[in-house]
Amino acid sequence: LMAAGVINGIGHYWGYRSFQPEDASTNVLPWGILIGGEELHNNHHAYPTSARLSNRWYEFDIGWLYIRILETLGLAQVKKVAPKLKLDTAKTQCDVATLHAVITHRYEVLAKYAKSLRRTCAVEMRELRSRAVSVDLAALKRWLQSDASALPAKERARRDEVLNHSKVLNTIYTMREELAAVWQRSSASKEQLLQQLQDWCRRAEDSGIEALKEFSRRLRSYA
Numbered sequence: 057l058m059a060a061g062v063i064n065g066i067g068h069y070w071g072y073r074s075f076q077p078e079d080a081s082t083n084v085l086p087w088g089i090l091i092g093g094e095e096l097h098n099n100h101h102a103y104p105t106s107a108r109l110s111n112r113w114y115e116f117d118i119g120w121l122y123i124r125i126l127e128t129l130g131l132a133q134v135k136k137v138a139p140k141l142k143l144d145t146a147k148t149q150c151d152v153a154t155l156h157a158v159i160t161h162r163y164e165v166l167a168k169y170a171k172s173l174r175r176t177c178a179v180e181m182r183e184l185r186s187r188a189v190s191v192d193l194a195a196l197k198r199w200l201q202s203d204a205s206a207l208p209a210k211e212r213a214r215r216d217e218v219l220n221h222s223k224v225l226n227t228i229y230t231m232r233e234e235l236a237a238v239w240q241r242s243s244a245s246k247e248q249l250l251q252q253l254q255d256w257c258r259r260a261e262d263s264g265i266e267a268l269k270e271f272s273r274r275l276r277s278y279a
Contacts, residue, residue, distance in 0.1 A: 058091040067097035074111060075102035075163035076170070086115045093117035102163040103138035111138055144279035150254045152246065157278035158253060159239045165275070166236065170200045172271040173228050180224045189221045196225070200232060227263055231256070 062084070071082030081101040088095040093109040096117060100109050110117035126132035141161050147154070158165055177196055184191050199207070199215050207215065219226040238253050260272035 059094065063091065063094050063097055067095070071098070073098050074167060075099065076166035077101045077163045083115075086112070088115070088117045088119065092119035092122070094119075099138070105136050106138040107134050108137045142279045143274075143277045145277050147277045147279065150250065150257060150276055152250060154276060154278045155238075155246070155250045155253055158275065161278075162236075162239045166232070168274075169232055169235065169271060170197070173200070173265075173267050176265060176267045177225065177228065180222055184218070184222055184225075187221070189218065191218050199229060224265060227265060228268065231260055231263070231268065 067082055067084050068080045069082070071084045072086075073082055075098055077098070079101060081098045083098045084095040086096070088109055094100065096109040096111070096115060099111045099115070100106075103111075107123055108117060108120040109115075110120060123132055123134060127134055139160060141157065141164060177200070178193075181191050181193065181196065195211070195214070196218070198211075215229075219229055235256055238249055238256065241249070241252075244252070257272045257276055261269045263269065
C-alpha cells in the first residue's frame with residue numbers, strides 16, 4: 057500500500073522537488089520514516105543508485121540510519137551515495153572538471169537554474185500583465201521545470217504564445233533547453249560537449265539578463 061499507493065501515486069503528484077529529473081517525482085515529506093526513506097522520492101529519482109535518500113540538512117532517511125547501523129556492525133557495505141557539488145571560486149573558465157560536474161549534477165543544475173531566474177520571471181510577468189498578456193505563475197514554473205515533450209499540445213501552444221510576447225522569458229526558456237542538451241547529446245565527444253558548455257556560458261553572460269549572467273558565472277566554478 058505505501059510503496060505502490062503512496063509513493064508511486066502521491067510521490068509523483070504532490071510534494072516538493074529539490075531536483076529536476078525528466079519526470080514528475082516529488083519528495084512527499086522531508087522525513088522518510090514510514091517506508092524506509094522512500095518518501096524522499098524525488099531525491100531517489102535524481103540519484104537512483106545512492107544508498108542514502110536524504111540530501112538536504114533538514115531531510116531524514118530512516119533507511120539510511122538502518123544501513124549505517126548495519127555498516128558499523130560489519131553487516132553491510134555502502135557502495136555509493138549521491139555526490140556533493142563542489143565549487144572552486146577561483147575558476148573563471150569551464151574545463152573538463154566543470155563539464156563532468158554539470159553532467160553529474162544535471163538535475164540539481166536545472167533546479168538551481170529555475171530558482172536563480174525566479175525573480176526575473178516574476179518581474180517579467182508583471183510587465184506582461186501590464187500589457188494585458190495573461191500568464192499564470194504556476195504554468196510558467198511548470199514550463200521551466202518540465203521537458204518540452206512532456207507538455208500537452210494545448211499547453212505547448214499557450215507557452216509559445218506567452219514566449220512570443222516576452223524576449224526575456226523566451227531567452228530564459230531557450231537557454232534552459234540548450235543547457236539540458238549538453239548532457240542529452242551522448243554521441244558528442246568530450247571536447248565537443250565542453251565547447252558547447254563554454255559557448256552556452258558566453259551567450260548567457262551576453263544575454264543582458266543579470267540573473268542569467270550570475271548563474272553562468274557560478275556554473276563556471278563547478279569542480
